[in-house]
Amino acid sequence: MSAPYAKLPAWADYGLIPLINLAVAFLVAGLVVMLVGENPIRAAAILVEGALGRGQNIAYTLYYATSFIFTGLAVAVAFHCSLFNIGGEGQAYVGGLGVALVCLAFDSVLPWWLVFPLAIAGAALFGAAWAFIPAYFQAKRGSHIVITTIMFNFIAASLMVYLLVNVLKPAGSQAPQTRTFLEGGQLPKLNFVLEALGFSVRSAPFNLSFLLALLAAFLVWVLIWRTRLGYEIRMRGFSPKAARYAGVSETKIIIIAMLISGALAGMMALNPVMGDQNRLQMDFVTGAGFVGIAVALMGRSHPAGIVPAAILFGMLYQGGAELAFEMPNISRDMIVIIQGLVILFAGALENMFRPSVQALFASLSPQAAGVEARQGEGG
Amino acid sequence: MAHTAIELNGISKSFGAVHANRNIDLKITAGTIHGIIGENGAGKSTLMSILYGFYQADSGRIQVAGKPASIKTPSAAIALGIGMVHQHFMLVENFTVLENVMLGAEGEALLNTSIAKARDELERLERDYGLEVDPDALIEDLPVGLQQRVEILKALYRGADILILDEPTGVLTPAEADHLFRILRQLKEEGKTVILITHKLREIMAITDNVSVMRQGAMVATRKTAETTVEELAELMVGRHVLLRVEKGEGRAGDVMLSVKNLTVKDSRGVTMVDDVSFDVRAGEIVGIAGVAGNGQSQLLEAITGVRQAVSGTVTLDGTPVELTGEADPVDLRKRGMAHVPEDRHHVGLVLPFEENENAMLGYHWQDKYLKGPLLDIEAIRDDARRKIEKYDIRPADCRLKTANFSGGNQQKIVLAREMEQDPKVLIVGQPTRGVDVGAIEFIHRRLIDMRDQGKAVLLVSVELDEIRSLSDRILVMFAGRVVGERGPEATEGELGLLMAGVEKKEAAE
Ligand SMILES: Nc1ncnc2c1ncn2[C@@H]1O[C@H](COP(=O)(O)OP(=O)(O)OP(=O)(O)O)[C@@H](O)[C@H]1O
Ligand SMILES: [Mg+2]
Numbered sequence: 001m002s003a004p005y006a007k008l009p010a011w012a013d014y015g016l017i018p019l020i021n022l023a024v025a026f027l028v029a030g031l032v033v034m035l036v037g038e039n040p041i042r043a044a045a046i047l048v049e050g051a052l053g054r055g056q057n058i059a060y061t062l063y064y065a066t067s068f069i070f071t072g073l074a075v076a077v078a079f080h081c082s083l084f085n086i087g088g089e090g091q092a093y094v095g096g097l098g099v100a101l102v103c104l105a106f107d108s109v110l111p112w113w114l115v116f117p118l119a120i121a122g123a124a125l126f127g128a129a130w131a132f133i134p135a136y137f138q139a140k141r142g143s144h145i146v147i148t149t150i151m152f153n154f155i156a157a158s159l160m161v162y163l164l165v166n167v168l169k170p171a172g173s174q175a176p177q178t179r180t181f182l183e184g185g186q187l188p189k190l191n192f193v194l195e196a197l198g199f200s201v202r203s204a205p206f207n208l209s210f211l212l213a214l215l216a217a218f219l220v221w222v223l224i225w226r227t228r229l230g231y232e233i234r235m236r237g238f239s240p241k242a243a244r245y246a247g248v249s250e251t252k253i254i255i256i257a258m259l260i261s262g263a264l265a266g267m268m269a270l271n272p273v274m275g276d277q278n279r280l281q282m283d284f285v286t287g288a289g290f291v292g293i294a295v296a297l298m299g300r301s302h303p304a305g306i307v308p309a310a311i312l313f314g315m316l317y318q319g320g321a322e323l324a325f326e327m328p329n330i331s332r333d334m335i336v337i338i339q340g341l342v343i344l345f346a347g348a349l350e351n352m353f354r355p356s357v358q359a360l361f362a363s364l365s366p367q368a369a370g371v372e373a374r375q376g377e378g379g
Numbered sequence: 380m381a382h383t384a385i386e387l388n389g390i391s392k393s394f395g396a397v398h399a400n401r402n403i404d405l406k407i408t409a410g411t412i413h414g415i416i417g418e419n420g421a422g423k424s425t426l427m428s429i430l431y432g433f434y435q436a437d438s439g440r441i442q443v444a445g446k447p448a449s450i451k452t453p454s455a456a457i458a459l460g461i462g463m464v465h466q467h468f469m470l471v472e473n474f475t476v477l478e479n480v481m482l483g484a485e486g487e488a489l490l491n492t493s494i495a496k497a498r499d500e501l502e503r504l505e506r507d508y509g510l511e512v513d514p515d516a517l518i519e520d521l522p523v524g525l526q527q528r529v530e531i532l533k534a535l536y537r538g539a540d541i542l543i544l545d546e547p548t549g550v551l552t553p554a555e556a557d558h559l560f561r562i563l564r565q566l567k568e569e570g571k572t573v574i575l576i577t578h579k580l581r582e583i584m585a586i587t588d589n590v591s592v593m594r595q596g597a598m599v600a601t602r603k604t605a606e607t608t609v610e611e612l613a614e615l616m617v618g619r620h621v622l623l624r625v626e627k628g629e630g631r632a633g634d635v636m637l638s639v640k641n642l643t644v645k646d647s648r649g650v651t652m653v654d655d656v657s658f659d660v661r662a663g664e665i666v667g668i669a670g671v672a673g674n675g676q677s678q679l680l681e682a683i684t685g686v687r688q689a690v691s692g693t694v695t696l697d698g699t700p701v702e703l704t705g706e707a708d709p710v711d712l713r714k715r716g717m718a719h720v721p722e723d724r725h726h727v728g729l730v731l732p733f734e735e736n737e738n739a740m741l742g743y744h745w746q747d748k749y750l751k752g753p754l755l756d757i758e759a760i761r762d763d764a765r766r767k768i769e770k771y772d773i774r775p776a777d778c779r780l781k782t783a784n785f786s787g788g789n790q791q792k793i794v795l796a797r798e799m800e801q802d803p804k805v806l807i808v809g810q811p812t813r814g815v816d817v818g819a820i821e822f823i824h825r826r827l828i829d830m831r832d833q834g835k836a837v838l839l840v841s842v843e844l845d846e847i848r849s850l851s852d853r854i855l856v857m858f859a860g861r862v863v864g865e866r867g868p869e870a871t872e873g874e875l876g877l878l879m880a881g882v883e884k885k886e887a888a889e
Contacts, residue, residue, distance in 0.1 A: 226754050231737065231744055238730045244686055245719075245727045246742040247710035 012357065014305065018298060018346060020353050022312075025345035029338040036329045043323060043330065050322025051315035055199025057322070059191050059206035063271070064288075065307075065314030066206075067092075069213035070268035071292025072310050073220045074261045076301035078145075080224055081257035082237040087134060087149025088265040089289025090156030091127040095266025097160065098126030099273045100168070100178050100280035103185030115184045119274055120212070120267060127266015128259040130156060135258030139251040145258070153289070164282055177281035187275040207275030209267075213310075216264060217303035223260070233257050265289060294343035309346075316342060383445060384409035384541055384572040385430065390439030392425055394784065397775055399425040401596040403439070407541075407589075412563060412573040414583040414604070417593030417616055418816040419788025420774050423576045426593070427543050431463045432456040443541075462539025464530045464547055467725055467787070470518045476529050477501060477514040480536050497536075504535050508562045520647060522673035531562075541572045546787070546814050548577055555671060555842075560586045578788075578816050580609045592616055617818045625821075627828045630852040633662035636836035637683070637717075637805045642692030642703075644675070644682045652678040654860035655692075660805065665827065665837040667851030669844060671879050675860035676840045677722055680809050683838075684719045685712055697804055710745060718798040722809030722840070728794040731783035735773075736764035738782050739797055767796040772822070787814040792823075799826055805836045812846060824850060844872055844879075 030040035051061050071088045078085035085091075102122040106115045134148035164176040173179075187208045191201040224230040236243040236253045244250060272284045291313050298312070299305030320335030345352070383406055390403040399422040407413045417423050428434045430441065432450040441448050443459050450456050456463070470479050481497045501514055510528045518526060527547065534542055544563075548556040563573050563586060575587060583590050584604060591601040592615040600615050613621040637660040644653035652675040660666045670676055681687035683694050685707020694701040696715055701707060709719075721727040729738050740749050740760055749760050764778035771792045773785070782790060795811060811827065812820045827850055831837055841847050847854055854866045856878040864878045 222754070226757070228744060228750060228753070228755060231755060234733075235730055235741070238732050239726060241723075241726045242728070242730045242741065245709060245721060246744070247708060247713070 009361075012361065014300070017354060017357060018309075020357070021298075021345045021349070022342065024353070025338075025342045028345075029341045032334070032337060032341075033330065036334065038327050038329050043327060046326050047319035047323050048315075049319070050326075051319030055191075055194045055201040056204055057318055058199060059194055059201045059204030060318040061311065061314040062190075062210055063204060063206045063276070063314070064317040065311040066210040066213045066271045066275075067268045067288040068291050068295050068310035068313050069217060069307055070271070071265055071288050072295030072299060072306040073216055073292075073303065074263075074265035074268075075292045075296035076299070076303070076306060077220060077224070077233070077264060078257055078261040079296060079301045080230070080237045081233045081253060082240075083138070083254065083257060083261075084146050085131065085149055085258065085261045085265075086146055086293065087131060087152050087262070087289070088268075088292045089285055089287070090149070090153035091130045091262045091265035092268040092285045092289050093153075093156045093160050094130040095123040095127035096269035096273045096280050096284060097163065098122030098124070098266060099269045103181040103274060103278075104178060107182040107185030110184050112184050112186060112188065116187065116208075116274075119185075119270060123266040123269050124263035125266070127269075128263040131258045131262025131265070132255065135255045135262075138258075139254040157283075161282060164280065168280065175281070178279045181274070181278045185274060186278050187270070189275075205272075205276035207271065209271040209275045212267070212270065214307070216267065217307050220264070221303045229256065265292070268292075291339075291343075294346065297343075298346040313339070313342075382409050383407065384443070385574075386442040386445075387426075387430070388440045388442075390426065390429060390436045390441070392422075392429060392434060392436050398596045400429070400436070403593075403598045405591060405598060405601070407572060407574060409444070409572050410567060410570050411588040412567055412575060412586055414587035414590035415574065415576045415593065416578065416580070416583060416590060416612060418595075419792075419814075419819055420786040421593040421616075421816075422596045423593055424545055424786065427463065427545055427574070427576065430456070431461060431543060457537055457539075460538070460540030461543065462534030462537055462541070463543040463545070464527075464534055465545055468526050468530055470526055470529060472519040473517060475515050475517055476512050476521075476532075479518060479529055480514075480533050482533075484537055500536060501532065504532055508535070508565070509558065510562070522677055525673055531559075539571070541574070542566065543574045543576075545576045546578065547575070548579060548582055556582065578814065578820070580612050580817065583612065584609060594618060613817055616816070621817050621821060625824045625828065625849040627850075628832070630664045630831060632664040632852065633834060635659045636662050636697050637807075637838060638693075638695045639683065640693045640695075642679070642682060642694065643690040644678045644687060645690055646678060651690075652860050653682065653689075656857075656860075656862050657692075658855055658862065658865075660836040660838050662804070662836050663831060663834045664852040665831050665839055665850050667847035667854045668838070668840045668857055669847045669854055669875055669879060670842070670857035672842050674857045674879075676842075676857055677809070679857070680719075680722065680807060680840055684717070684721075684807060685709060709742065713742060713801070713803075716804030718801050718803035718806050720794050720798050720806070720808040720811055722813075724790055724794050729782050729790060731781075733782050734779050735768070735782050735785065735793060736761045736778040738793055739764035739767055739778070741797065743797070743801060767793075767800060770800075771796040772819075788816050788819050791815050792819065795823060795826070799830060803835065805838070806830055807838045807840075809840045810842065811839070812841075812843065820846075844875060848872070848875070 026044065033040040033043045050057055052058055071092060074088050075085055099119045099122055102119040103115060106118060130152060134145050134152055137143035137148055138145040161176065168178045169176055170179045189207050190210055191204055191206055194201050224234065232248045232253055235246060236248055236250065240250060268288055273280055277284065295306055295309045295313055299309040316339050320338065324330055324332045324335050385407040387403055387405040390400055392400040403426060415423050425434065429436045430450065432453045432455050435451065441450060448459060450459065471482065477498055480501055481493065485493050498514060505511055510532055512525055512528050518529065547559060566573060577583060587604045589601060590604050590607065590612065592599050592612060594616060640657050642653055642656045643651065646652045656679060658666065668676055678687060682689040682703060683701065685702055686705065688705030689703040694703060696712065696717055701712065725731060730741065740763065749756055761778050768776050768778060773789050773792045773796065782793065785793065791814065798806065811823055815823065827837060839847065839850060848868060851868055854868065854870060854875065855862045856864045856875060858879060858881040866875065
């Protein structure tokens, strides 16, 4: 059992602690930058400038954030059921197949706003289907979901390569990708919104699926905290024994939570496939499934935390790309290291500074700091 | 002249608006057994948690053996020779007894040498104090009564000089409690100091040297045990006169509502825990099942409520059979009128991280009154919780408070309120007053009798002989998985005690 935690005011819990974690992550990242002989302050400036400097950059940042919101929500929903879904990557990849099939079938006959709902359904359905198999094995046979979802990431990758090369590639084409979707398979861009705010955006992939992501975040909040299903998911997440006592079928709730998680991961594919590239191509997920884990951890599995965390990681992606471009000694891999550090401090080591901050608060105002009771200790 | 083991001066602790401890002074003489009593939520556990380093007092001073001590963590407390057996066990469920005892005191880097040493030490302790537990049994397979022993062994293993026991007898039968008291006396003889929190005044009278009474966070009195009475203590605790004896009229038993026939149940290791048990419970009667913890009562309850698979036998609820494959739908059983207060409120009956109102509907959350279309009707849920809080006097009266932050007795009331308010036909109750103060016991017993008088069939499993005797219309005694005897409420404690100890029926009847 853990030491009792003084309860922090919300602003410290959700604002101060993540900020401290971030600051430390950047400090360590700064050391790495110094090691390769660059000025860390200038690197930081380039990174922020690259993420937010101009309308163009902001649009890119938000484009990446869109993907991360979906995958972050996917991980969070499974977390609430105490399932660790590491398979967002594969689920998103297969979700892309759903999007592409819908677009290829309807892009010539329907306008985009009719294709869009079908594509959402396709993405969700395919993503959910890909999550179903590990979920089923976990629920029925107890095969650990972490292992099976990782395996399914690999299977998804192979499956998609096979399909792209042998089935979906137009005859005569060299590239392992589908044909480009027509108008009906292309989501409108949202760059005009930024322009309306006075930014100039030349061309950026920021598109309508961003709004869908925000809507999904709201709906996940409703699901988890305002529906019977969400109540049952949290019940099983906290206490499987109590859930069984309450009549929540373990098998059913595991499978449902994973289907929702997979559907959300699958919907991530809308953003790159229908919103940007307008075709299905190899490896379009580019790690967003894994970033989702960090986003969910940092956002404490709450949509209100996930959205800002996703934007932060969007900044790292976009700003990092600029940084790699501007500073010759900093390669793309270095950017991955910096992102990794943020994940490490903000996610995995989330509790590292918490006890000392709590001790500090407790010593500042002992009366105000209530105490979070430990699990299993009530009286 | 005996010196002072522990001295507390002006200890205060608040949780938000709740003053759990107000300006507490307490002196505990070394080599004595010191009792602490008080209503649920009086702040006893909080005070002990401060002493054990779980909580920090907002103000006040602690002295251990005459020296000022700052106890910031449990390890600091252990280093000062303070050991604690918690009200709610702190065991790793899927570890063995031995692993739990060693946990955090492994000593060396190489586990296998320390395991061997720990095993020797554990076996010595078990022998010396008569605390038999199989060192290789998994905690989750042990009944609560034995888990308790493991907790005591854990503290002894760490060489505690001052042993705090927070309601250790809640799960024990009088015979087991007597056994525990022999151990405590033995510890006292060796010069150790024991702090004993209990709701059972009889135990206070039997074993303590001094007793302190807490009420609403304050220390209201300290007495020499020899110079006080049960009545005085009860009144000091509650602040009013308490009925220590239940009053009930004749029961009027009606139709059979719950019928158990030839039920046999095995545990996860394949050991037969319930062996060919048959009985009926009729509308309007309370059938009590007495027995030493671990004689199959828990498995019996689980099989009847459909959560544990039975090997053979039948259970009928109001004329229709209950699914015994372990796949029974608890929701269906509830719809058919079976309510269940489980023995283990912490892991089964409640989800501790939930808000109180979320637990007030646990298991009944499918009911229309809690739903608004696909959504939860948050207002209705909270109103319902507030109503139960008021009716059952659950404190603090805050339906948004995290359930883990309620005191033990109030958590139990949350479960009881939920199940009783469903107006069930059959009420199955496991250990309804474990860890509950005298005032609340009076209330809960009253409610159980009311349920009976309203024509409910009540099956009561309890290790409290007093409780069984004062509530039941018929008493069944379980020993080693069998029902070894049935008696009326007039049966004497001695007679039941013999049955519970497995002494043959014939002899017991003589
Ligand atoms: N971590 C916490 N956060 C908020 N309130 C708490 C917390 N722990 C205890 N309380 C409150 O402090 C008061 C004292 O609780 P405590 O557990 O010390 O009572 P107790 O005397 O041990 O009761 P019981 O006999 O039921 O075990 C209660 O009102 C309880 O709800
Ligand atoms: Mg207590």
